[in-house]
Amino acid sequence: PNPAMKKPALLSLLFSLLLSSASPGKSTSEGTKLFVFGDSYADTGNWKKSVASAWRPPYGITFPGKPTGRFSDGRILADYIASYLHIRSPVPYEQRNSRATELQFGMNFAYGGTGVFDTDVQQPNLTSQIDFFRDIIADKVYTKTDLLFSIAFVSIAGNDYANFLKRGPPDLSLKQFTRTVIHQLVLDLKRIHNLGVPKVVVTAMEPLGCLPAITFLSGFKNCSKSLNDDTAFHNHLLQRTLDRLNSHFDKPVFFMLDLYNAFLSVLQRHPFQQGMTGDYNPLMPCCQGVNGDYQCGSREGDVAKYTICKDPRLAFFWDGVHPAQNGWYQVYKALRPQLKTIL
Numbered sequence: 001p002n003p004a005m006k007k008p009a010l011l012s013l014l015f016s017l018l019l020s021s022a023s024p025g026k027s028t029s030e031g032t033k034l035f036v037f038g039d040s041y042a043d044t045g046n047w048k049k050s051v052a053s054a055w056r057p058p059y060g061i062t063f064p065g066k067p068t069g070r071f072s073d074g075r076i077l078a079d080y081i082a083s084y085l086h087i088r089s090p091v092p093y094e095q096r097n098s099r100a101t102e103l104q105f106g107m108n109f110a111y112g113g114t115g116v117f118d119t120d121v122q123q124p125n126l127t128s129q130i131d132f133f134r135d136i137i138a139d140k141v142y143t144k145t146d147l148l149f150s151i152a153f154v155s156i157a158g159n160d161y162a163n164f165l166k167r168g169p170p171d172l173s174l175k176q177f178t179r180t181v182i183h184q185l186v187l188d189l190k191r192i193h194n195l196g197v198p199k200v201v202v203t204a205m206e207p208l209g210c211l212p213a214i215t216f217l218s219g220f221k222n223c224s225k226s227l228n229d230d231t232a233f234h235n236h237l238l239q240r241t242l243d244r245l246n247s248h249f250d251k252p253v254f255f256m257l258d259l260y261n262a263f264l265s266v267l268q269r270h271p272f273q274q275g276m277t278g279d280y281n282p283l284m285p286c287c288q289g290v291n292g293d294y295q296c297g298s299r300e301g302d303v304a305k306y307t308i309c310k311d312p313r314l315a316f317f318w319d320g321v322h323p324a325q326n327g328w329y330q331v332y333k334a335l336r337p338q339l340k341t342i343l
Helices: 009-021 076-082 100-105 127-136 144-148 157-167 174-195 212-218 225-246 259-269 325-340
Strands: 033-038 106-108 150-155 199-203 256-257 285-290 307-310
Touching: 033 076, 033 100, 076 150, 076 325, 100 106, 127 174, 144 150, 150 174, 157 174, 157 259, 174 199, 174 225, 225 256, 225 259, 256 325, 259 325
Parallel strands: 033 106, 033 150, 150 199, 199 256
Antiparallel strands: 285 307
């Protein structure tokens, strides 16, 4: 394995990832449905309320003012993708019965902390999420005609790398593991398409070396180049594989949304241009544990063991691994030119 990936910084990323577990766009056909799969970058409330930190304050503090099961202070990328399509954010799978009147916009099958493969959290991996989708179709919740106007959005893989680096196996290098992840991910994407979804969009990996769980070692001053390089390898391999896959179709079916460069373009921009105050550090999370024993949302009895920045609406990162609503909105704005070509 890449020796750079063995650094203690990575362990902090592992645990953070595994424990954490809209501006109008262009018009689309009436009846567009969005089906969302993945991890905490896409989960809008599938974890049980009794378990996930995302269902406890201060999550949701910016929007709607209370926790909604999103791993942020407000809206996340899946919400902005829905707004681009001029539809409401799809109902979380676990809330499909209590919110049955909203099913016309699609459904969200994402669970925070999950991966392409199983991780340390006892939640459905990507294959299982697609099984739920298959069963929903079999139950005729959505017809074949419904699916003709549907789009799948998939955000996954960060937790696979966290889990790999935490557990091994030692006989597999990181690059070999990356190939394994991409192979299974692409099989899953093909399966979504074969279930009737004509367009499948998957995110590139964000620059993992810029997550606060990593940058805290430099006082939130520098991203880890070696970790970003490893992330870029995943993205390069994914894009190459999707290109090869698309060559078998009359028109492209599979698209990679470039989260990596969208993150970097926002983080490297002068803070003033992001609507942030001049002295605000975009690499620093808004919500942090009071020390290394605690994290965002930690409590002891009635005592909060975390701190929140002065104005979460100006933050890029919310906690150790998740963007704040403002961060996601800035990323969404950076992605809009690509969304125009895809959607």
